[in-house]
Amino acid sequence: MRFELQAVCPETGARAGRIHTAHGIIETPVFMPVGTQATVKGLPQRMLERDLDVRILLANTYHLFLRPGPETIRKLGGLHTFMAWPRAILTDSGGYQVFSLSRLRTVTDRGVLFRSHIDGDEHLFTPESTVDAQLAFGSDILMALDECPAYPAPEKTAREAVDRTVGWARAAWTHYEQRRETEPSAGALFPIVQGSMDPRLRSDCAGALVALNAPGYAIGGLSVGEPRELSLRIAAHTAPLLPADKPRYVMGVGMPEELAEYAARGVDMMDCVLPSRNARNGCLFTSHGRVPIKQARYRDDPAPLDAACSCYTCRTFSRAYLRHLFQAGEMLFSTLATLHNLTYYLDTMRQIRQAILLGSFPAYLSRARSAPAV
């Protein structure tokens, strides 16, 4: 993996670049759609490729570890072959889902013992085992196991999580370096900066992780319930602590209007289930604000969802039809709505990138800030 920095906004520090991977080039800043169980819910892969021009997908190690399992995926040629996705894949560390989904967790310095939310079977995630799982997947970008404390976290808890995250990142890195000797095609491993909302902890964590000289870094533990201003402040504090010549990934953000804010803080990569999950719940993002499609006012509305959008959904169907599908509980609603919401996110990111490249990002940002909230 190679990161090519193309432009930096002198005013904000926003960056445009390219990540070169074995599965194609990713233009940054980039929003990564979430394909939890090796599928972006409701979208055939060819729609991701042809309609959305998605360059990189995120898949969840926790889910794929439990089902169908890393060895099954390896036997079937890796995740790209398994899910017939020829472009890049990032897999998370599994840590976040262990803490949010699984039962009976026991966290030790060695790793996390947990019970599957599917069948209750006991499993152990260690820094080493989650690297192994992601190597079995053949991910282009792997994430190191981290501990993400809930918000708000007492200082002691936050400190312990940082210590553990750093220890795990070192163990993951050592293991990864060993494995890479026999697997030269292994993807890039990114450590994750934790530290809750404490700038000092964030600094300590970033400092320790930067010493690993990894090819990229993530900022985790944001968007876990804290006020939005605070998340942005922590991102603004943390991003400059990371190497300028490596991609920076803020995990789990965000709302459409946050994309430019994170970009303005020097963030190159983001992901979030929001566009796809909200789509399924009938909440659609458009250039003129949010459309809660189930409302009666859309019943007879022949207009496209967003006249400014060129996605298949907006080119083809009316709000009235979309509302009908939603009310009738039809699967096609999820497909069309997810396609639209992801188009909205990816188009927004393309505009941000274009503005950075053209030197007009500050103007873009101030326009975006004065626009009505989506």
Next chain:
Amino acid sequence: MRFELQAVCPETGARAGRIHTAHGIIETPVFMPVGTQATVKGLPQRMLERDLDVRILLANTYHLFLRPGPETIRKLGGLHTFMAWPRAILTDSGGYQVFSLSRLRTVTDRGVLFRSHIDGDEHLFTPESTVDAQLAFGSDILMALDECPAYPAPEKTAREAVDRTVGWARAAWTHYEQRRETEPSAGALFPIVQGSMDPRLRSDCAGALVALNAPGYAIGGLSVGEPRELSLRIAAHTAPLLPADKPRYVMGVGMPEELAEYAARGVDMMDCVLPSRNARNGCLFTSHGRVPIKQARYRDDPAPLDAACSCYTCRTFSRAYLRHLFQAGEMLFSTLATLHNLTYYLDTMRQIRQAILLGSFPAYLSRARSAPAV
């Protein structure tokens, strides 16, 4: 609507033809995918058009009458515009769903009073009102309200259902002729032959309906629980009673291996929820038999579902991936499985049609009969 008979198999009576509609040409024999609520569950319209080359869809009057309602659909430009489907649409009469889904039915000669399965509201379907609803939809082919008795039906019940069906068909026809004076673009109205499993009743019903000189006829009341041999016998008895120069439609059939059997009995049109419903339940039809995809033997199977099939699903994904999607409860499974099963049905129909046109249908039929059951 115009029916063009292109070839008749001298041995079996199987027919190949073309139905010319305002929304394109339908090559027969044809299998019509079911789009109950103005969507074929899980398939975007462009997949129906580009992948499957579907020429005609069936939509359900009962469902669309209740939600979003005929007047809403009319206001939005009719069903073709509403669902963005440029090709032909047949809507059923609503009768079958009233008898199978709704509550508190009261059947009189005037019509059927019923309560919606959605909200319990009371509605009345009459021969006239269901024609009006279908005219509001702008269907290319409309069906006359009929009464479909359960199987087995006592002779008296079956006789009464025939009398009512004939009375309703006459009333529908009179009303339709009147409406057509001011709506010259109205679609074609097909009456439905009932008569349970009694050949005499079928003959009486067909005779009375043929007198209406309608542009096409359906055979209803089959595939309601009777043995398959019996359904085929009744179809074989009834089809020749209908005009040779008009399309014949057997409603609600069937299994893949039945398509050729009905074609061999002079049937031109069929529809069934089976390929799409079975797909969603994980039952896939292939050239080498049925594939119950959830079985563990497919867990590591890298082969395509059906190597003889050229659909997107079979070209792109492995059985192992399909099984994973099914086990994980992912929507994409339904989309990919439905696409495949409908491809299987439509390809089968295209082979049947080709064989009839080439004069090789008897050979096709005997090959199909000796093949292992799918």
